[in-house]
Amino acid sequence: MTVAKRIIPCLDVNDGRVVKGINFVELKDAGDPVEIARSYNEQGADELTFLDITASSDNRGLLFDIIEKVANQIFIPLTVGGGVRNCDDIRNLLNVGADKVGINTSAILNPNFVSESSSRFGSQAIVVAIDAKKIDDHYEVFTHGGRNATGINAIEWAKKMADFGAGELLITSMDRDGTKKGFDNNLMKSISDVVDIPIIASGGAGSLRHLVDGIKEGEADAVLAASIFHYGEYSIKEAKKYMYEHGIEMRL
Amino acid sequence: MIAIIDYGIGNLKSVHNAVRYIAPKTPSKVSSDPDFINKADKVIFPGQGAMPDCIKELDKRGIRDVVIESAKKKPFLGICLGLQLLFEKSEEGDVDGFGIFEGRIKKFQPNKQVRIKIPHMGWNKVHQSKNHPMWNNINPGSSFYFVHSFYASDVKKEYVTGTTNHGEEFTCAIAKENIFAAQFHPEKSAELGLQLLDNFISWKI
Numbered sequence: 001m002t003v004a005k006r007i008i009p010c011l012d013v014n015d016g017r018v019v020k021g022i023n024f025v026e027l028k029d030a031g032d033p034v035e036i037a038r039s040y041n042e043q044g045a046d047e048l049t050f051l052d053i054t055a056s057s058d059n060r061g062l063l064f065d066i067i068e069k070v071a072n073q074i075f076i077p078l079t080v081g082g083g084v085r086n087c088d089d090i091r092n093l094l095n096v097g098a099d100k101v102g103i104n105t106s107a108i109l110n111p112n113f114v115s116e117s118s119s120r121f122g123s124q125a126i127v128v129a130i131d132a133k134k135i136d137d138h139y140e141v142f143t144h145g146g147r148n149a150t151g152i153n154a155i156e157w158a159k160k161m162a163d164f165g166a167g168e169l170l171i172t173s174m175d176r177d178g179t180k181k182g183f184d185n186n187l188m189k190s191i192s193d194v195v196d197i198p199i200i201a202s203g204g205a206g207s208l209r210h211l212v213d214g215i216k217e218g219e220a221d222a223v224l225a226a227s228i229f230h231y232g233e234y235s236i237k238e239a240k241k242y243m244y245e246h247g248i249e250m251r252l
Numbered sequence: 253m254i255a256i257i258d259y260g261i262g263n264l265k266s267v268h269n270a271v272r273y274i275a276p277k278t279p280s281k282v283s284s285d286p287d288f289i290n291k292a293d294k295v296i297f298p299g300q301g302a303m304p305d306c307i308k309e310l311d312k313r314g315i316r317d318v319v320i321e322s323a324k325k326k327p328f329l330g331i332c333l334g335l336q337l338l339f340e341k342s343e344e345g346d347v348d349g350f351g352i353f354e355g356r357i358k359k360f361q362p363n364k365q366v367r368i369k370i371p372h373m374g375w376n377k378v379h380q381s382k383n384h385p386m387w388n389n390i391n392p393g394s395s396f397y398f399v400h401s402f403y404a405s406d407v408k409k410e411y412v413t414g415t416t417n418h419g420e421e422f423t424c425a426i427a428k429e430n431i432f433a434a435q436f437h438p439e440k441s442a443e444l445g446l447q448l449l450d451n452f453i454s455w456k457i
Contacts, residue, residue, distance in 0.1 A: 002366075002418050003374040004395060041442070046375055046397075075270055077397060077440045097265045099440065122301035124371055124399040125263075167371055167399075196362035198373050221369060251375040251395040 004251045005215050006046035006222035007239055008200060009229045011036060012053045013082075016066055019053070020178065020227045030230040034069045040229070041074040043236040046251060048074060049170070049224060051102065052082030064096050071097025081129055081170070090117055094125065102170060104129040105143040108150055111164055118165030127200075128166040130154055132187055133174040139187055146174045155190050162195040169195065170224065173203040178227070180206025188218025200224050208234060208242040215248050254280040254453070255292035257319060257334075259309040261301045267331065270439040271296070274450045286318040294452070295322040298439075299333025303357070303402070304345030306333055320350050323431055329452045330433030332400060335426065338433055344402050353426060355407040360418065368419035371401045378414045378424055378436065386413075386425075386432045386451045394444050396436035398424070403435060430457045 011018045011033050018030040030036070037048055050070060052063055067080055080093050081102025090101050107114050107128055118126045131146050132139040132154035139154035158169055171191055173184035183201045192199050201220035205211055205228055214223045228234050244250040256267055264282045271280045283289060297319060299306055310316045322328055323338065330338055339349045342357035349357070362370045375395040380387050403422045413432070414425030424435040432452070438445035 002368065003372060003376045003398065006374050044442070071266065072269055075266075075273070075440065075442050075446060077399075077437075094263050095265060097263070097269065099263050099266065119302070123401070124300060124373065168373060196364075196370055198369050198371070219367070221374065 002249070003221075004046070004249045005220075005243065006200075007211070007236055007243075007250075008047045008049050008222050008224045009040045009045050009236065010049040010051060010202070010224045010226045011070075012051050012226060013063065013066065014053050016063065018230065020230060030227075033066055034073060036230065037070040038073040040236060041076055044240065044251075045076060045236050046222070047077040047079065049079045049081065049102070052080075064092065067093065067098060068096040079127055079170075081127070086113070087117055087120060090121055090125070094121065100125050100127045100168070102127045102129040104131065107161065108141065108143050108152065111160065114161055114164040114166055118167070123165050123167035123197075126166050127168045127170050128161040129170040129172065130158060130161070131172045131174050134184070134187075139190070142174060146177075154187070155194060158191040159194045162197050166197060168198045168200065170200045170202055171220075176204025177202075179204055180227070182206065182210040183214040183218050183220070183223070185213055185218035188214060188220050192219040198222065208239055211239055212243055212246045212248065215243070216246075253292045254278060254294045254296060255289045255322075256280060256282045256296045256298065257289065257315065258282045258284040259306065259313055259315065260284075261299065261306055261309055261333075263300060264298055267296060267298045267439045270446060270449055271453070274446050275453045278453055284313045284315055286315055289315065289318045289322060292322070292326070294327040294329070295319070296329045296331065296452070297323075297334035297337070298331040299337060301333065302344060303333060303336060303342045303349070304347045306337060307347055320352070323350065323352055326430055327452065327455050327457055328431045330431070331439070332435060332437060335433035335435050336402060336404065338426070338431070339404055342402065352431070353404075353407065353411055353428065355404050357402045358405040359402050363419055366419060371399055372403075372418045373399045375441075376416045376418065376436075378416055380414055381412045384413050384427050384432065385455050386427070386448060388451045389447050390444050390451075396434070396438065396441040396445060398436045400435060
């Protein structure tokens with residue numbers, strides 16, 4: 001017996017609203033981030049992730065005031081990602097109430113940023129987010145909300161980021177994001193096999209079965225989902241119960 | 253008056269948020285002012301990050317002694333690194349802690365066969381080794397949120413108040429007289445974490 005697997009609802013935030021896209025584009029409004037966060041906290045979510053999805057691509061600042069309002073409402077861990085460029089950004093996010101920050105584009109531009117921030121804030125505060133897309137027979141890392149190809153192999157990158165001091169990896173399959181076809185469990189397992197830190201599966205959850213598969217087949221430590229919860233298809237409670245009934249250790 | 257010790261490390265805001273949420277009428281302040289810490293009725297000592305850095309930051313602010321003094325006489329709650337710092341010695345950076353509890357801080361070892369990952373991150377069940385006012389209204393075996401790579405080892409049995417399993421059973425809560433310390437984060441452990449903080453606010457020694 002050990003640590004329970006986690007369900008992490010994800011708030012993709014654009015212009016102060018929670019949105020959901022398909023393959024990272026075609027955004028659809030899902031509501032107010034503060035209200036949605038409060039509701040997930042009450043429903044028993046294990047953590048919450050807040051992604052400012054266009055922060056990197058628009059090259060603009062962080063939504064500190066909204067993040068602070070979200071943090072004030074919830075008593076579970078909060079990860080904030082999107083547009084995190086330097087240690088000051090991290091310090092400021094932790095100061096408004098984030099527990100962990102997600103680093104994506106900035107890690108590609110300067111991998112040492114991950115080791116520096118991890119030694120300064122502790123690895124527990126540093127989540128490296130990897131957006132991967134299948135190209136022929138391998139997975140490649142993309143940045144800027146999935147807009148730019150990097151030529152970097154996603155599995156090797158995951159291992160490197162773990163070695164550089166990431167406390168956790170958030171792996172998103174861009175091919176599956178918003179499709180509701182299930183996580184890319186081959187991608188998840190390939191990464192879980194080569195790192196000792198927890199990994200979060202993201203991109204594609206469309207049913208409760210997919211959450212179970214992400215843990216069992218993808219060997220993820222946590223599953224991240226947005227649309228299946230935002231639009232009320234399933235409650236967090238239902239999802240946890242289902243996973244528990246399928247032999248997964250959960251906090252009920 | 254509750255002092256939340258500020259030494260420039262970790263997410264103090266969430267601890268303060270949680271305290272204000274459960275006890276809006278109890279004055280509380282995040283502070284590195286030795287006078288304030290000295291005058292406070294109760295002290296919360298949170299912590300995150302690396303132990304050598306924490307000690308350095310405490311010393312930079314000249315508050316190591318006042319924290320140790322508080323731990324000797326008033327209700328004192330250590331959280332995460334705030335538990336680890338109470339011990340004699342840590343493997344992390346090979347530094348000395350406060351030595352209030354005998355024992356040492358060791359690092360978890362990853363294990364692929366049984367899929368033990370480091371850091372130990374997430375919700376895990378806490379076995380209550382003994383009764384304590386801090387466990388009031390919290391059922392044995394309840395889950396709390398953990399995030400850490402180091403843990404307290406060789407703790408005297410009389411001080412072990414809670415244990416958790418991560419590949420092996422380890423001490424996750426300790427208590428002695430006016431001190432209670434937890435490896436998990438009550439401020440991030442939803443209702444039961446708030447209950448634990450509430451228990452601290454009403455704890456009389």
